[in-house]
Amino acid sequence: MLNKLVANAEEAVKDIQDGATIMLGGFGLCGIPENCINALVKTGVKNLTCISNNAGVDDFGIGLLLNTRQVKKMVSSYVGENAEFERQLLSGELEVELIPQGTLATRCLASGYGMPAIFTPAGVGTEVADGKEIREFNGKQYLLEYAFDSDYAIVKAWKGDTHGNLIFRETARNFNPMMAMAGKITIAEVEELVPAGELDPDQIHTPGIFVNRIFQGVDYEKRIEQVTTRLKS
Amino acid sequence: MLNKLVANAEEAVKDIQDGATIMLGGFGLCGIPENCINALVKTGVKNLTCISNNAGVDDFGIGLLLNTRQVKKMVSSYVGENAEFERQLLSGELEVELIPQGTLATRCLASGYGMPAIFTPAGVGTEVADGKEIREFNGKQYLLEYAFDSDYAIVKAWKGDTHGNLIFRETARNFNPMMAMAGKITIAEVEELVPAGELDPDQIHTPGIFVNRIFQGVDYEKRIEQVTTRLKS
């Protein structure tokens, strides 16, 4: 069964249990798995650890899971767009681990590439380095950072096929390809699902071997955090 | 000057000095920088250390540089297609360092990603591990392998633009993208050079930031090592 098609987001996420660690692709609200987030709100699964560069906004993205108190811990690089997040953090309801964005990306890459740990200079000399092993190479110091161990990875692609091959669009790619490689079970939602064989093999960003479940998403809002325009002169 | 165009292979490789370390893309004879190899034969540069998955065949690819005794050392994963290579190795004229193919690829990746070293399980318990640091993660042993430090990387792409953006074709991609990221100076030869702006930004495999020189290659032979066919029934 190379056909990895599932009916919808509800079916894709239904076995995610309380206490699971999940990765969610996206940068800000760009390239986030909207359908799966909505489905997780419906299943009501609790005590999630979410690994995601950002935490959404108050009423969209991971913010929805924060509102329903389904998240125990966020592992992110930047979370500054979310008042409910701030409230839960300050009240101690929510654990937060902040890690440099490149470290986040590379720890995903390490998981996908079967490398147990990587070295990065990011965070040397800062509180990010607290308790971490430091090693010098060629006169420069690096932190040892471990690959993520995530039960699920949930990603959003532009196009996908029934074998799980994925193509991303523009900056909606961001963390999605690395996370797609880094979950024990990887779920992909796509804007356009095509039969296997329709995507150009040279243009596939994530080969299907990394994807366990795929479905055609619906009703994408693709909200924009900061619509910034210029005037026609 | 984002225009990285040089006239031809001779201009692209003319500053490569005796004793330089160079990476050469390709797997077998597939996706090798034919033009630059020919140009290096012409410049006569000596004592090269070549990092390349294979060593060409007797009269093509890196084999040409072996015939002219320009290579001091080969760093490869598989070299079993070359009688002159064998002769030089057995006579002690040529140094050879054999490393697992995945380790070779990942040491290139490490250079391109600014990671000084990586951990891989490949070679644990074998003579490849001799003198190397072994470390256990989650009960499994890994070797510490260092990023490559290469003066030049020479790669071959299918299409490229004047800003150095590259697109590879089929399995001619192989080591080329990693090596393109891993050289202090990266030279790309392409089958088809187009003005910047003509390649789809979503389909670029190697962003131009990694490429220092690019030129339109000529007279590609694209020799096939083993033409294997089936009969039409």
Place this chain on the structure above:
Amino acid sequence: MLDKFGIAKRIAKELKDGYYVNLGIGIPTLVANYVPEGIEVVLQSENGLLGIGPFPFADEVDADLINAGKQTVTTTIGSSFFDSALSFGMIRSGRVDLTVLGAMEVAENGDIANWKIPGKMVKGMGGAMDLVAAAKNIIVAMQHVDKKGNSKLLKRCSLPITGLGCVKKVVTELGVFDIVPEGFQLLERAPGITVEYIREKTEGHLLVVGEIPEMVV
């Protein structure tokens, strides 16, 4: 006794629907011809291809499209191309369900030697060390004895090792063997081959439990 096609055919029975499989050069490559009906597998080529198709017709040959054995191939429906780092990433992270490769020697503890004969030509390990260090399920396809008649199923490898304790199963012209803590457990005899004959040709510890069926290929 099996010929090389028989060995490939027997190994093909180990394939499961949806498997991603890496087939080494030689007998392992032949396994692709015997994928059981009703199941789909994807063949991975470590030079950067998922979904190896059959050899091309003469007018389809494409220099940019080869397998890890440098043979011209084609793609299949759903194929993808990628670079060597990602290729070994998927191998290292355990996404390849089954690896079939040849060997010069296999030891009763699962060690494998298949890349070097000291004093003779060294061709290199290619991707073999990465594959054996990372694959979840490794089957070795090889002749039971070498050209001098010496067993290749040994107590301990004499040649330089490719990987430690990694082989799960061995299929030779004489039989099918699982690597278990006690050694080589005989699971099936090749047609016409006796347990006694296999014992004689096996230097490593051979475990024979109960009646050993003759294989159906």
Place this chain on the structure above:
Amino acid sequence: MLDKFGIAKRIAKELKDGYYVNLGIGIPTLVANYVPEGIEVVLQSENGLLGIGPFPFADEVDADLINAGKQTVTTTIGSSFFDSALSFGMIRSGRVDLTVLGAMEVAENGDIANWKIPGKMVKGMGGAMDLVAAAKNIIVAMQHVDKKGNSKLLKRCSLPITGLGCVKKVVTELGVFDIVPEGFQLLERAPGITVEYIREKTEGHLLVVGEIPEMVV
């Protein structure tokens, strides 16, 4: 004294033809508007874009195309998209020639603090720690003093550090400063600003060598 546009304009003079540049949020983003004539630079956005173009016209807005500040942008000729790992790969391996970012504090040894105020909200470091740990050339664009009038050019950072000894140059509304072993070396005064005034507003060691020119913006 410079306004924020003046600071951006002055920093733009540091751009060289062919530079790949990462511009942080705030004043640094404005630098893009003042690229000197006759030179070409490529703006890198760490969320996966090389070649940031101007803001889109209203009918061009594309939710899939944003910069690291989450603003809608466009591409330029020669742009490319890539994933976050490759993006930080190019940063970490030193391919980005210049990074311009804001700061809460800079110390005379080049330490920078710009990601956290203990006890207040923590928004996170985003890509700043990666950038400052790896970039070859880091220029800080910031106000010389905070809202309470306290100097932000310090002997030692009081806030949690983002990176150690990494800042090469600081441009404020008062002047341009190189970080040298002795501290902040004043290179240029903002129009109408005296050396004495700058000294008064600078807590860290200020090095003044010879006559200090007023900058031409």
